[in-house]
Amino acid sequence: MKKFTSVFSGIKPVIGMVHLKALPGTPKNTLNSSEIINAALLEADIYKRAGINAIMLENMHDVPYLNGSVGHEISTLMTLIGHLIKQRTNVHVGIQILAGANMEALAAAKAAGLDFIRVEGFVFAHVADEGIIEAQAAKLLRYRKKIGAEDVAIFTDIKKKHSSHAITEDVSLLDTAKAAQFFLSDGVIVTGSHTGISASIEELKTLKDMAIPVLIGSGITKDNIADYWSLCNGIIIGSHFKKEGYWENELDYNRVSAFMKLVRSF
Numbered sequence: 001m002k003k004f005t006s007v008f009s010g011i012k013p014v015i016g017m018v019h020l021k022a023l024p025g026t027p028k029n030t031l032n033s034s035e036i037i038n039a040a041l042l043e044a045d046i047y048k049r050a051g052i053n054a055i056m057l058e059n060m061h062d063v064p065y066l067n068g069s070v071g072h073e074i075s076t077l078m079t080l081i082g083h084l085i086k087q088r089t090n091v092h093v094g095i096q097i098l099a100g101a102n103m104e105a106l107a108a109a110k111a112a113g114l115d116f117i118r119v120e121g122f123v124f125a126h127v128a129d130e131g132i133i134e135a136q137a138a139k140l141l142r143y144r145k146k147i148g149a150e151d152v153a154i155f156t157d158i159k160k161k162h163s164s165h166a167i168t169e170d171v172s173l174l175d176t177a178k179a180a181q182f183f184l185s186d187g188v189i190v191t192g193s194h195t196g197i198s199a200s201i202e203e204l205k206t207l208k209d210m211a212i213p214v215l216i217g218s219g220i221t222k223d224n225i226a227d228y229w230s231l232c233n234g235i236i237i238g239s240h241f242k243k244e245g246y247w248e249n250e251l252d253y254n255r256v257s258a259f260m261k262l263v264r265s266f
Contacts, residue, residue, distance in 0.1 A: 003186045004213040004233065007115050007153045008054070008092060012229075014263060015054040015094065015215075016047045016256065017238035019247060020081065022061040024073045037081055043251045044085040050256035051264075054092035056118060056236065057082055060247070065099035067130040068121075075104040083112035094118060094155075099130040102140050110149040118189065118217075118236075122156035123179040124171065127164040137183040153186040155215060162194060174206045177214075187213035187233065195239060195247055198224060204231045221245070222259050229266050 021036045022028035031039070040057065047055055059074060078097060086093045096118035097105040105117040119140065121133035137156075144150055158176040159165055168176070177188045190199045190207070198219030207214050213233035220228060221240045228235070241256045243249040 001211060001213055003153050008234070011053060012232075013054040013092060013234040014052055014260065015056050015092075015234060015236045016052045016241055017060075017236065017247075018043045018047075018055055018057040018085070019060040019238060020057055020078065023059055023077055025071060026059075026062040026074075028061055028063065033077055036077065037084065040081045041084060041088060044089050046251050046253045047256060048089045048091065050253055051260040052091065052256060054094070054115075054234075055085060055089065056094040056096060056116075057085065058096045058118075058238075059098055060238075062098060065130050066101070067128075067133070068100045070097055070101045070104055075101070075108055079108040079112045082108060082114050086113055092116070094153075096120075099128065100133050100136070102136050103143055106140065106144055106149055106152060106154070107147065109152045110147055114152065116153040116155055116186070119154055119156045120160050122154070122185055123158070123183050124168050124176060126160060126168065127166075128160070129162055133160075133163070137180075137185070141184055155187040155189055155213075156180050156185040157189045157191065157217065160191065172206070173203045174210075177207055177210055177212065181210065181212040185212060187215055189215045189217040189236065190232075191216070191218040194218070199228075201227060201231065204228070207231075222255075222262055225259070225263060226266075229263070 092115045094116035095105050100121045102119045109117050122137045123135050125134050180188050192198050215234040216232045217236045220235050239247040243252045
């Protein structure tokens with residue numbers, strides 16, 4: 001909890017997603033680097049103007065995702081964009097590099113001066129649509145120590161969306177969270193089964209006595225936030241902030257602004 005509090009200065013963060021346009025070398029890429037950067041900065045400006053207190057960038061348009069590592073053409077451009085967003089907005093900024101490219105994300109965060117990363121595959125292996133995602137806690141935390149990035153918080157998905165967890169069916173969400181805490185995660189992220197699907201309120205309630213911070217990573221909207229606000233230490237929102245609530249659409253200032261006004265009333 002100490003690192004979470006030091007990163008977010010005691011606030012309960014609303015983390016808005018910047019889904020970068022398809023990056024160089026990926027099947028859907030049509031833009032050059034300058035156009036990708038400008039699109040990301042435009043979204044960061046919208047978030048800043050709407051009063052959001054944290055931003056996370058992610059290469060979500062890079063489908064199909066590589067499993068476990070990406071090329072330098074991805075990590076270097078994401079590092080640059082993260083640095084520019086941090087300098088431009090002066091809000092908390094994090095990064096996730098799909099899929100499971102956690103070492104690259106940590107290196108990018110360190111180089112860009114970012115605050116946190118989102119990690120899939122921290123404890124317990126699972127089967128994702130990219131293939132088998134192995135647990136990386138030991139390797140990742142040693143790498144963080146090696147490069148002097150201990151000020152970068154590591155928030156870790158548990159029972160991650162878009163994945164099969166049949167091989168760990170006998171391990172509950174609570175037990176997975178306890179394992180992440182034991183392996184020194186700085187916060188766990190709970191999601192629904194897919195992007196835009198809400199997390200189970202009943203499962204979240206089982207984590208209420210955990211000492212580790214709990215973030216909700218999917219399915220939060222203006223209509224259901226009141227049900228979730230007291231069950232978490234922070235929220236990550238992508239789909240709801242886009243036009244018509246669909247993740248591939250453009251960011252909608254009015255949706256972000258209305259949401260932030262609502263949470264400030266809590």
